[in-house]
Amino acid sequence: MFKVVIGLEVHCELTTNTKNFSAAPNKFTDYPNEHVSTVDLGLPGILPVANKEAVRKALKTALALHCKTPDEVIFDRKNYFYPDLPKGYQITQNTKPMGINGYLDIMVDGKIKRVDIHDLHLEEDTASLEHFPKYSLIDYNRSGVPLIEIVTEPCLSSADEAVTFFEDLRDVFLFLGVSEAKSNFGQMRCDVNISLMREDSTELGTKVEMKNINATPSIRAAIEYEIKRQSDLLLKGEKVVQETRRIGEDGKTYSMREKVDALDYKYFIEPNIPSTPISDDLIYELKSKLPELKLERYIKYTEKYKLSDYDAKVLSKERTISDYFEEVLSFGSDIDLSVNFVTTTVLGTLNKLEISLEDFPITPKTLSGVIELVHNKKISLDHAKKIIYESIEKKENPLELIEKQNLHQIDDEDELLTLIEGLMEENKEIVRQYVEETNMGAINFFIGQTMKKTNRQANPNKSKDIIIKCLERRKENEQI
Template sequence: MTVQQHAQTHDSRPATGDYETVIGLECHVQLATQSKMFCGCAADYAGAAPNTHVCPICLGMPGVLPVMNRVAVEYTLLTGLALSADIPEATKFDRKNYPYPDLVKGYQISQYDLPLVKGGSVEIASGPTTRRIHLERVHLEEDTGKLTHIPGGSLVDFNRSGVPLMEMVSMPEIRTPGEARGYLQKLRAILRTLGVSDADMEKGQLRCDVNVSLRPTGEARLGTKVEVKNLNSFRSVQRALEYEIQRQTETLDRGEPILQETRGWLEDKGVTVTQRSKEEAHDYRYFPEPDLPPVFVERAWLEQLRQRLPELPDARRTRYMQSFGLGAYDADALSTDLWAARLFEDTVSAGADPKKAANWIQNDVARLRVDSELVLKAEHLAELIRLVDEGAIGISAARQLLPPLIETGKAPLALVDELGLAQVSDSAALEDAVRGTIQANPSAVTDYRAGKATAINFLKGQVMKSTRGKANPAVAEELLRKLLA
């Protein structure tokens, strides 16, 4: 689908000319259902051999009939409720006709004039404030196969064909590439919180096309929009928009027209290239799907779904600030990451100070986290924070403990004894290390005695290094000052 209305917005940072930028996003979200949209084939095809999750229905064989996946419909309705959107009482499916090698039937079962969800909005950060980006529609369709291009031809894997796909079309209210990225990140957070999709862009579970146009500031007539595809990360979306805004600005400054077209993003070169002229909706020859009945959304069904709504990211963010005293940055970062949010709340429940727990999760834990499969017990993180607070270990030793804590699952105190990382606070025990540091760093000693205040921090750091982080920093500094007096 294309964005049907291209409303006026203002780019707060135009590239070079005095133009207004208008951006709209079309997001395709693979739903995390067990089976495909219109057949019983498994929807999770990750790691499967090509063309093994297929049947006559998703291969479009003559005479077969589709059966609607009710869970996919419920996931779409849940998304609509989370967006505070309008849910029509009746909807239907349509055939979208176009020839392409990855579309074995020659048409895609989608929705045209009666989507499951109309409207809705998400709140994003916009500089020091926030504002809402509205959606035009959310509709349900089936995914296509996957093409792999090789020298001399192309291969098609139909494992993906028929997987439930939710298309989310924004209104063109996004003003900058940074806002586009923020909008996508908020959408992903909502989808993951609902449990309707993992929404991983690198795995193709969240795919995004952007529509962007420019027009002279203050002019009523809309500019010609260009669609950009092949965007597989938040960074790609932002970079592609930045490039395309610059390209269109330079084109207009030369007095040349913008062509309505579809362009592809080349990540390695950082440019967009022409793919094809832009189709209009009538090119697809939509008509009602004759093999599926209309869908009626009963109000009782909708209320049952409403009761299933979890706490959403915006509400979680507010609670973290009000109940735990977190700042806006930490609250926003944690509330949009479901894994981090769960670890944070469990760690606080285990007795940790909320601000310290947030700091550990956002920094030290985040550096070790490759994906959401990282296993760290909340009670262990809470104990680690407590050991630092009590002075049993230093912060450096605590950071050394974190990797084995995750890898072994052992309790922090046991690892402290096993690895010999207990904090040393006895001046007599530290004196040799401090004297050795003084002897090994004569220039820093000279700087300190000459009144250079930062020299003491360097020397203290060397003591910490020589003791593998076990020295109590306060005791080490006190001893340094005493011996250098």
């Protein structure tokens, strides 16, 4: 039928101490107009001072998205009148964006799709407006907050791809630590451009733009609705109108305004910010600090470490978890045990206690010590996990706890045999049930008793073997 062509423009507020061109704090507040300086209000005589941290974070993101970076940092003015734009122009980048011609690989349906990025530029956010029937209010808290805009090529072809890209881009921001990228705080927003073209055609169809969509479900709904709406129109032989649409709460899109001629923003280079050369050293420094991103880690986990798709996804989804996992491995820990501990014990504890990894008390080094004990069969897996929970509760080091409780496993077979023989003498009725009625429950009973008696130190596998041997021997001899 039709080929779907989608391009995204994603805006993301950067995490910085201060705003992009003023000293006002860049942080969330419930009070309107609290974090506002004279610069953010556009008062006569103010001048912008570029924020080094914002520049570095924008450059870092550009490099992570494999963009070509410019030789110097310069800004441009984008001139238009709107009440949320106090200076009457926005400081942005048009001449030399922080990055051009990049890409981000995403995985859709198990296949890797390369999303081409046209450019990434650094700019300032506008104030926010709240409209009432007879008046509107302006909150300048957002005015001047550093914002990066990432513009893709029109290379996405489904709602799935668009949503995956949006979500993966969020993970890039989080992995890089450049933004908290919370949609519900408006920190990450998206404009969607979509057009349909006939399968056999080489000509792009008429483009419809949907502005300011924050949440992933809305992006999906808007795209799916538009694909249907535009297909219906085209099938009826009607034309798609070039326009800007908004998404309603019902998931349908509604026309906002028809696009007349594109507005001329009369860009020119911001004269108040002298150009600053970007040194090779800076680029080298930023590049060397780039973390591996989600997909790279996923591929490493599945291909190199042979993890299951599920485990690899869980362990690569968040950078802190992934870094923790890799640090555990860096001590030479057994991979399977490490996966087991991190995905169950660590993540389970985080969920249960509703804490983040930063507040998780057990360091990767300590955990690797516990894993080492399990690996060398000094302590059972089961028991090790219980110790970890206990140590978190008691705020103690699990290794010390193991030491203190003398919890090293009893591996000595003679020791175990003596113990088990003794237990069988004490529980003749259970032995009888096995010998006469082949009640298999007896095995578990004696394992439980062995554990109880040894304060869980007995090697469970060895104990089990010995218990079975003892019971079988009695059965053969019909001895109770």
